[in-house]
Amino acid sequence: MSTTTLTPTPTPTRRNRLSKGRLPRWAIPAVGLAALILGAAGSTLGGFSVASFLIYAALLFVVGATLATTAVEGRRQGTNSFFKYLVVGAFLLALIPLVSVLYTVLERGLPGMTSDFLFHSMNGMTGAVDNETVAAGTPVLGGAYHAVVGTLLITLCSTVISVPVGMLAAIYLVEYGQGKMLSRGITFFVDVMTGIPSIVAGLFAAALFGLMFGPSTRMGIVAAVALSVLMIPTVVRSTEEMLKIVPNELREASYALGVRKWRTITKVVIPTAISGIASGVTLAIARVIGETAPILVTAGLANSINFNVFSNWMATLPTFIYYQILNPTSPTNIDPSAQRAWAAALLLIIMVMVLNLGARLIARIFSPKTGR
Amino acid sequence: MSKRIDVSDLNVYYSKFRAVEDVNIKIDAKSVTAFIGPSGCGKSTFLRTLNRMHEVIPGATVEGKVLLDGDNLYDAGVDPVTVRSQIGMVFQRPNPFPTMSIRDNVLAGVKLNARRIGKSDADDLVESSLRGANLWNEVKDRLDKPGSGLSGGQQQRLCIARTIAVKPQVILMDEPCSALDPISTLAIEDLINEMKNDYTVVIVTHNMQQAARVSDKTAFFNIAGTGKPGKLIEFDETATIFNNPSVKATEDYVSGRFG
Numbered sequence: 209m210s211t212t213t214l215t216p217t218p219t220p221t222r223r224n225r226l227s228k229g230r231l232p233r234w235a236i237p238a239v240g241l242a243a244l245i246l247g248a249a250g251s252t253l254g255g256f257s258v259a260s261f262l263i264y265a266a267l268l269f270v271v272g273a274t275l276a277t278t279a280v281e282g283r284r285q286g287t288n289s290f291f292k293y294l295v296v297g298a299f300l301l302a303l304i305p306l307v308s309v310l311y312t313v314l315e316r317g318l319p320g321m322t323s324d325f326l327f328h329s330m331n332g333m334t335g336a337v338d339n340e341t342v343a344a345g346t347p348v349l350g351g352a353y354h355a356v357v358g359t360l361l362i363t364l365c366s367t368v369i370s371v372p373v374g375m376l377a378a379i380y381l382v383e384y385g386q387g388k389m390l391s392r393g394i395t396f397f398v399d400v401m402t403g404i405p406s407i408v409a410g411l412f413a414a415a416l417f418g419l420m421f422g423p424s425t426r427m428g429i430v431a432a433v434a435l436s437v438l439m440i441p442t443v444v445r446s447t448e449e450m451l452k453i454v455p456n457e458l459r460e461a462s463y464a465l466g467v468r469k470w471r472t473i474t475k476v477v478i479p480t481a482i483s484g485i486a487s488g489v490t491l492a493i494a495r496v497i498g499e500t501a502p503i504l505v506t507a508g509l510a511n512s513i514n515f516n517v518f519s520n521w522m523a524t525l526p527t528f529i530y531y532q533i534l535n536p537t538s539p540t541n542i543d544p545s546a547q548r549a550w551a552a553a554l555l556l557i558i559m560v561m562v563l564n565l566g567a568r569l570i571a572r573i574f575s576p577k578t579g580r
Numbered sequence: 581m582s583k584r585i586d587v588s589d590l591n592v593y594y595s596k597f598r599a600v601e602d603v604n605i606k607i608d609a610k611s612v613t614a615f616i617g618p619s620g621c622g623k624s625t626f627l628r629t630l631n632r633m634h635e636v637i638p639g640a641t642v643e644g645k646v647l648l649d650g651d652n653l654y655d656a657g658v659d660p661v662t663v664r665s666q667i668g669m670v671f672q673r674p675n676p677f678p679t680m681s682i683r684d685n686v687l688a689g690v691k692l693n694a695r696r697i698g699k700s701d702a703d704d705l706v707e708s709s710l711r712g713a714n715l716w717n718e719v720k721d722r723l724d725k726p727g728s729g730l731s732g733g734q735q736q737r738l739c740i741a742r743t744i745a746v747k748p749q750v751i752l753m754d755e756p757c758s759a760l761d762p763i764s765t766l767a768i769e770d771l772i773n774e775m776k777n778d779y780t781v782v783i784v785t786h787n788m789q790q791a792a793r794v795s796d797k798t799a800f801f802n803i804a805g806t807g808k809p810g811k812l813i814e815f816d817e818t819a820t821i822f823n824n825p826s827v828k829a830t831e832d833y834v835s836g837r838f839g
């Protein structure tokens with residue numbers, strides 16, 4: 209390992225003076241194994257628990273592996289491996305909540321994922337029905353179809369409102385407004401809007417429509433406006449960042465061909481940035497799809513299917529979950545409601561995942577082509 | 581298909597800073613004119629005023645006249661877009677559009693302007709432009725592949741093809757070979773030699789041999805010191821500039837005794 213085999217040296221046994229000592233391959237796994245055993249032993253001393261076992265083992269491993277590396281390979285390599293293990297540890301730590309959330313939601317949500325849940329609303333579901341199913345042990349009736357419809361429609365409407373507004377605002381900021389007062393004002397207010405609590409956005413939309421159509425006007429479009437207030441700043445920000453990194457050379461190349469500014473923007477700048485813009489928009493959607501409070505004050509709550517965002521109350525998945533937990537359909541038998549809530553949570557996570565995959569797909573399709 | 585350029589009393593500014601002062605120059609049609617001079621003396625700045633690309637930079641302004649066959653580019657009411665479609669430009673760094681195929685890059689000037697063009701006309705235009713840029717044989721089998729997949733020299737020739745596809749009267753080139761190897765450089769120099777049959781070519785270069793090889797006339801720009809504006813020092817036949825210049829600074833510069 210320490211001699212080079214590329215050039216035949218006169219004395220093949222001579223040690224390469226450039227190389228230093230190296231730990232044999234098995235050393236680190238061996239340290240790991242020892243740490244596991246010692247960790248198990250140590251944790252049984254004070255009453256065994258998985259958490260303390262893992263903590264002991266991890267600490268022992270980091271210390272042991274660092275010491276071993278330092279002893280054989282020198283200080284610099286030792287420090288290097290110490291920080292390497294710390295970074296990996298931090299990564300694993302960050303993974304824990306993510307994995308456990310996914311696991312819990314899957315575990316509790318999967319049993320509720322019946323066709324009844326997916327394709328029926330809560331229309332006509334009363335506490336009596338739930339009591340009966342629990343007593344008879346039959347599958348839970350009633351589902352979240354109306355909430356799925358509501359989520360999709362309201363999110364779609366808010367996307368349709370915010371994407372054009374947000375993108376055009378970003379185009380103004382990057383391509384037209386450099387250094388102007390108006391653009392500095394817009395940037396400032398976009399920053400402020402990013403920090404608006406979602407319930408405030410909900411109240412704003414409710415009040416706006418209240419002024420126009422009379423108090424307590426609740427319908428899907430009001431919720432969509434509330435969500436747009438939350439989405440627009442995100443869309444503006446991400447689009448702005450993406451447009452800024454489009455190299456100026458491309459704009460100049462286009463101008464030099466006698467292409468107008470507006471066509472340069474739509475045909476050269478935006479296509480070059482589209483993949484980033486698409487993922488920014490998806491993140492913005494993912495952010496608002498789980499909003500609860502602004503929906504409650506703008507679209508109210510419904511138990512039946514409503515396809516019309518311009519009239520009557522509407523439910524979305526988050527408000528559905530909220531009410532199933534807070535206000536179970538049958539106050540005496542809350543299990544069916546809890547099951548519906550978890551299934552709805554799972555559905556929401558799946559929707560966000562599909563969105564993310566969709567964004568990647570879009571990014572893949574539109575991104576600048578490389579390769580020959 | 582080529583026009584002459586007459587510049588009179590041109591001053592070029594970046595906001596308050598005067599980058600180029602009092603240039604008067606007459607560039608003949610169907611000839612190659614080289615701009616040489618030390619770094620920062622305003623060659624690129626001046627070149628970009630010849631097709632109104634200068635004003636793309638915020639705060640950049642121009643005073644004076646640039647006549648294209650007698651019509652002032654800077655008259656009120658002249659649309660810079662018209663000017664740029666007649667006076668094309670090739671940049672120092674190759675910049676093909678990354679979202680477009682080789683074919684679409686060549687057709688960019690047509691397609692981006694939403695001009696209608698039939699399939700066979702488009703094919704002809706692609707072939708003639710790529711042949712004009714000496715690139716046809718290298719890419720004819722992969723016209724639908726992305727332009728960014730070409731080598732640097734090929735990309736630069738693609739940019740030249742893109743520029744000649746809009747059939748300009750004048751082609752401006754800002755150090756077109758500075759990112760290229762000697763063989764690609766040679767290919768582009770040959771190309772420039774051919775191009776002067778059809779176009780008026782203006783080229784900025786730091787390479788004296790290149791200026792001597794390709795140009796009919798050479799303009800030497802110089803700068804008195806940092807923060808001072810660049811000036812046109814001498815403009816003459818290339819042979820005169822290199823062998824028998826009338827200004828001392830020119831002689832120092834071309835013989836490498838500069839600074």
Ligand SMILES: Nc1ncnc2c1ncn2[C@@H]1O[C@H](COP(=O)(O)OP(=O)(O)OP(=O)(O)O)[C@@H](O)[C@H]1O
Pocket residue numbers: 594597599617618619620621622623624625626637807810
């Ligand atoms: N965008 C800009 N804003 C402000 N000043 C600029 C800008 N571009 C160039 N300048 C200044 O204008 C002067 C001339 O620059 P220019 O790029 O025209 O020089 P050049 O002769 O092309 O140099 P080089 O040979 O290095 O390319 C320099 O002093 C430069 O700092």
Ligand SMILES: [Mg+2]
Pocket residue numbers: 623624625754
């Ligand atoms: Mg330059």
